[in-house]
Amino acid sequence: MGKIILVTGPARSGKSEWAETLAMESGKAVVYVATATDNTDDQEWHQRILEHQQRRPQDWVTLAVPIELSATLADAKPYNCLLVDSLGTWVANLLEEDESSWENLVVELLETVELVAADVLFVAEEVGWGVVPAYPLGRMFRDRLGSLVRQLAALSETVYLVTGGHVLNLSVLGSPLPTREDAGVFRSRNS
Secondary structure: OOOEEEEEEOOOOOHHHHHHHHHHHOOOEEEEEEOOOOOOOOHHHHHHHHHHHHHOOOOOEEEEOOOOHHHHHHOOOOOEEEEEEOHHHHHHHOOOOOHHHHHHHHHHHHHHHHHOOOEEEEEEEOOOOOOOOOOHHHHHHHHHHHHHHHHHHHHOOEEEEEEOOEEEEHHHHOOOOOOHHHHHHHHHHOO
16 A cells, blocks of 8 residues: 555645655656646636646656546556645535535545555645635535545545645644544543
8 A cells, every 4th residue: 555645735835836845755656636627718727727737847647637536546556656636626526416426435535545556645725714605515615625634634644734835744743633433432431
């Protein structure tokens, strides 16, 4: 099984750049897994994609994977380092899925992550630090992404938070929350 690393943070914080640095340092052949699709009618979005493309080394392979993330991870080879940028866009691409279908996709992704042969770097946005969105679709996006990031962090060897152009290794500085099962054991020991 490969290493799983999660890099999370707010917009324009440097999280993608940090993940790119980690991918270069892996010593493996890098496959950039782009979850976004380009839209030349949206010049600002198109410019963001171009900026990401221009930063990447020429020898990196780029795969456009707006939906089939689990299958892409399952096909990865041990000599690869996959950089998935980003989970937020992947979640947004699947917002039309009903709750049951979404839960199945998450289970499939997490089970695949536990078995993936390659190293995988996930980039994820922190969207829950602001106000609660006023509309249902915004709340669904925020909740789905927040839950996915938390579940993926539990499977990750290292979790980084990038904010304000600074990198914090949460795996060293913090402690994961206990699971519900762990919390029950803790309560019964201290009762």
